[in-house]
Amino acid sequence: MRKVWAVIRREFVERVRSKWFWVSAALGPIFLATLFFLPLLFAGSGGPERIVVVDGTTTRFGERVADSLAASGTFKVAARVAPRAGLLDSLTRAVIARRLDGFLILTDQTLEAGIAEYRASNAAALQEIAELKGVLGRFAVSTRLQRAGIRPEVVDEVQLRIDLQTKKISGSTTSGQSSAQSFSLAYIMAILLFMAIAAYGVNVMSSVLEEKTTRVVEVLVSSLRPFQLMLGKILGVGAVSIFQFVIWGVSGRLLLTQRAAFGGGMASAESGAEAFELPLVSTGTIAIFLAYFLGGFLFYSAMLATVGAISSSDQEARQAVQPVIFLLMIAYLSIWALSSNPESTYAVTISLIPFTSPIAMPVRWAASIVPASELATSLAMLVLGIVAVTWIAARIYRIGILMTGKRPSVKELARWVRA
Secondary structure, eight states: OHHHHHHHHHHHHHHHTSHHHHHHHHHHHHHHHHHHHHHHHTTTTTOOEEEEEEEEOSSSHHHHHHHHHHHHSSEEEEEEEOOOTTHHHHHHHHHHTTSOSEEEEEEHHHHHTOOOEEEESOTTOHHHHHHHHHHHHHHHHHHHHHHTTOOHHHHHHHTOOOOOOOOOEETTEEOSOOHHHHHHHHHHHHHHHHHHHHHHHHHHHHHHHHHHHTTHHHHHTTTSOHHHHHHHHHHHHHHHHHHHHHHHHHHHHHHHHTHHHHOGGGTTOHHHHHHOOOOOOOHHHHHHHHHHHHHHHHHHHHHHHHHHHHOSSHHHHHHHHHHHHHHHHHHHTTHHHHHHOTTSHHHHHHHHSTTTHHHHHHHHHHHSOOOHHHHHHHHHHHHHHHHHHHHHHHHHHHHHTTOOSSOOOHHHHHHHHHO
8 A cells, every 4th residue: 555655646746746737726717717707797798789670560569669679778779760672781781881780670570470580790699689589579469469459558467577586496495596507507517527537537648658658667567566556646646636626616716705896797797697697506516526526537547547558659549548538528518418307318327327427417416306316326336337447447557558569459458358
């Protein structure tokens, strides 16, 4: 055990003493703040959209829509004009010249058949499109009801909007966490887990490959067994990753306490606030995150250490590491499926398989209620997976670490495991 501890200490000290470790530790929270806060901060900083309403209706429908859009703050209605020959071409040129952002075309078919058209330089602006649909739908229904003889005050009562407040049930209590916060938490956890497991796992692979190509490993294995060397490297790099997570956690906490000072504009960005809200992180969530991070790190580090041992160059290692990272990406690319339907057969399955559970189960935990039996089964299978992969990796590692030349075939690797 003293030999393993010596390897752990060496891996930890060598990485912590590196200036790049402290650069990444300092830039990590800044990067995350930039990634999550800046889009919200500047979501509404472009000002209202300058539009023209082309009113081809024979009622006051177009006028009411134009007045409502002008009062919304999202749009600035430059004019409400009747259709005429060449008008659309003239407005299109104005949009191209950036004098306008777009124009809305209304006709009597908007009321009769629900057909309207919006032409703009940015037709993918979700907040603006949602505002247009809401105003058009509200006034179309109102006009139709009034035309059917319903009193205006009754129409206003009918169209009263519902403020749906979503709360997550956690255990025997109902938490104050909304659906947007649950998704935000799942999204953040998936990104952090994928980046951390992949980055630190590749560090293990690079360390093994470096010592193999420089022949340092031949000196090391003369005083300790290959398994001890592999175990020391995995645990040493794991300790570095946990240390960096602690730094990121403390720094992130400080940034969140100061977010009002630099992120006051986030609250005004309505669509951004609804789509992404700062999550509430409980003690149980932190425990789940750390447990699956450690499990996923140990699981994938054993495989990546094997990749480094069987490779003779960086090029070979980059090629061999792709299938391993692809397994981890399956869960990462399933964030939407896991968040929107965490109880589906697919979500439950990938949260139990050791290859994908390090990301899939924390995402399910953040998005919904995970039965204790499924959580225990997932952790047990992950532990068994770690034991099985480490056993196989150790048998390949002890032979591959001293071999150079061509990369061994699958048949040769199977023979090494059986030997």
